[in-house]
Amino acid sequence: MTRMDETQHRLLEWTVGQQSERLAAQILADQGFQDIDPSHPYGGQDGGRDIMCSRDGNKWIGAVYFPRGQKSLTEIKKKLTDDLVAAREHNPHGLAFVTNQELTLAERRDLTKLADDIEIDIFHMERVAFVLSQPRMHPLRKQYLDIDAGPVPLDIRLSIDGAAHYFTDSHVLRDHLIDDEVRRIREGAAKARDRSPGERAELNTMARVMGHGELDDPPTEEETAKAVTELRLRVERNWPRSEEWLGTRGWDGLRFTVTNNAESFLTQVELILTFHGVKGFEKDYLHNPNHLTRYLLNPGWEPSDLQEWMAAKVFIPRLANREVQWQNDGNDLQVTITLKELRPEPAVWRSEPDEVIVMVSPSETPIEVTWFATAHGHGTAFTGEPITLPVDAALFRDALSRTLAGVDVDNS
Known part of the structure; x- marks a missing residue:
C-alpha cells in the first residue's frame, strides 16, 4: 500500500474509540477553525456538541462519526441528522461533520442539503486522510493511526518578490532621440559646409597638432540625408537591445524567499525554478551613466579612447552570490538556488535583492514558474505548487529617471 492507502485503511478500520474526537479537533484546527473546545474527548454526555469551535467569527459545532468499517448511506445520514437536531439547540452558524466514512461526490451533496438553517x-474519509498525509501532520498520524512517517518528507515553501516588466512608451522616447540626433547631424553638416577656408585651415592645424590628421571634407546634403536614413534604420533595428540596456538599470530584479515547513534541518538543498517563456538579464548597477544617449541610440557603442572608456564604465560592483545562479535555456529562464543548510520555520532564507531582471514582450499574461526541490538524505524530490509571476507595464521615462537620479550625465 502507498502511504495514503494505509492512512485510509486505518481510518476506516478505526479501533481507538473516543480518541476520534481528539483527532477531529486537531484536523479542524489545521483547516482554519479556531477556539477549539472538545466537549468530552474520552466519552460522556456532550449535549450534541462533540466540539465547540468558530470560523470567520461565526460559531460552529464539530460532530464526529468514526464507526469501525464502512456504513450505509442511510446510517451516515441518520447520524448527521441526529447531530443537526442536537446542534440546533445551540444556534450555530455551521456544523463540521468529521467522519471516517467514504462518500461519493453525489452523497456529499445530498448530505450538505440536510439543513437550510445550518x-x-x-x-x-478521503479529505481527512489528505489532511493527515501532509508532512506537518505526520506526528498526529503516528499518534492516532500508529503509522511511522520515516524520514520527514520535504515540505518547502518558495515565494518570489518582484515582477516581469515590459515598456509601454519606449517608442516615444526612441523617436524623440532620433529627432534630436537627426537635428544634430544636419546642423553639424551645415555648419561644416559654412566654414570659411581660413576657419577650415585653422581647424586642420589643430587636428594635426593633436595627432588626428586633417578634417574630412564636409558632407554634402545627399550624404547627410543618407546618414540620417541609416541612423533611423539602425536605431529602430537595435531598439530592443536599447530597451534591455535601460531595463537592467532602471528596473528592480527578483528576490527569492525559501522556507522549510518541516520540523527538521535540511542540508544540501537545491531548488530548480523554470520561468516559462521569458528571458533573464543581469542587474546592472551603473553608477555614472555617461554617454547615456549614445548607448540608447547604439547599444553596441564603445568609447573611442581610454579617458572616455573609463568615464563610461564606472560601476558599483555587485558582490557575487553563489547561492543563486541562473541561465537562459531556450525560451525559458532557469534559476538554481543552492543552500548548504535550511533551518525549519520560523527561520527563512532570503536571497539578495535584484538577483535577475525578467523582461517580456508586451502582454498582461502572468508568467508561470514551476519548481522542485531536493535535499541530502531525501530520495524523493519535492514538487512545489506553480507560482504566478505578475507582469508590470513600465514607463520608459520612469526607468530613465531612476537611472539618472542624482547623476550628471554627458549626453554629447
Missing part, C-alpha cells in the same frame, strides 16, 4: 461542511 451550513454543513463534511470532512469525509
Whole structure:
C-alpha cells in the first residue's frame, strides 16, 4: 500500500474509540477553525456538541462519526441528522461533520442539503486522510493511526518578490532621440559646409597638432540625408537591445524567499525554478551613466579612447552570490538556488535583492514558474505548487529617471 492507502485503511478500520474526537479537533484546527473546545474527548454526555469551535467569527459545532468499517448511506445520514437536531439547540452558524466514512461526490451533496438553517461542511474519509498525509501532520498520524512517517518528507515553501516588466512608451522616447540626433547631424553638416577656408585651415592645424590628421571634407546634403536614413534604420533595428540596456538599470530584479515547513534541518538543498517563456538579464548597477544617449541610440557603442572608456564604465560592483545562479535555456529562464543548510520555520532564507531582471514582450499574461526541490538524505524530490509571476507595464521615462537620479550625465 502507498502511504495514503494505509492512512485510509486505518481510518476506516478505526479501533481507538473516543480518541476520534481528539483527532477531529486537531484536523479542524489545521483547516482554519479556531477556539477549539472538545466537549468530552474520552466519552460522556456532550449535549450534541462533540466540539465547540468558530470560523470567520461565526460559531460552529464539530460532530464526529468514526464507526469501525464502512456504513450505509442511510446510517451516515441518520447520524448527521441526529447531530443537526442536537446542534440546533445551540444556534450555530455551521456544523463540521468529521467522519471516517467514504462518500461519493453525489452523497456529499445530498448530505450538505440536510439543513437550510445550518451550513454543513463534511470532512469525509478521503479529505481527512489528505489532511493527515501532509508532512506537518505526520506526528498526529503516528499518534492516532500508529503509522511511522520515516524520514520527514520535504515540505518547502518558495515565494518570489518582484515582477516581469515590459515598456509601454519606449517608442516615444526612441523617436524623440532620433529627432534630436537627426537635428544634430544636419546642423553639424551645415555648419561644416559654412566654414570659411581660413576657419577650415585653422581647424586642420589643430587636428594635426593633436595627432588626428586633417578634417574630412564636409558632407554634402545627399550624404547627410543618407546618414540620417541609416541612423533611423539602425536605431529602430537595435531598439530592443536599447530597451534591455535601460531595463537592467532602471528596473528592480527578483528576490527569492525559501522556507522549510518541516520540523527538521535540511542540508544540501537545491531548488530548480523554470520561468516559462521569458528571458533573464543581469542587474546592472551603473553608477555614472555617461554617454547615456549614445548607448540608447547604439547599444553596441564603445568609447573611442581610454579617458572616455573609463568615464563610461564606472560601476558599483555587485558582490557575487553563489547561492543563486541562473541561465537562459531556450525560451525559458532557469534559476538554481543552492543552500548548504535550511533551518525549519520560523527561520527563512532570503536571497539578495535584484538577483535577475525578467523582461517580456508586451502582454498582461502572468508568467508561470514551476519548481522542485531536493535535499541530502531525501530520495524523493519535492514538487512545489506553480507560482504566478505578475507582469508590470513600465514607463520608459520612469526607468530613465531612476537611472539618472542624482547623476550628471554627458549626453554629447
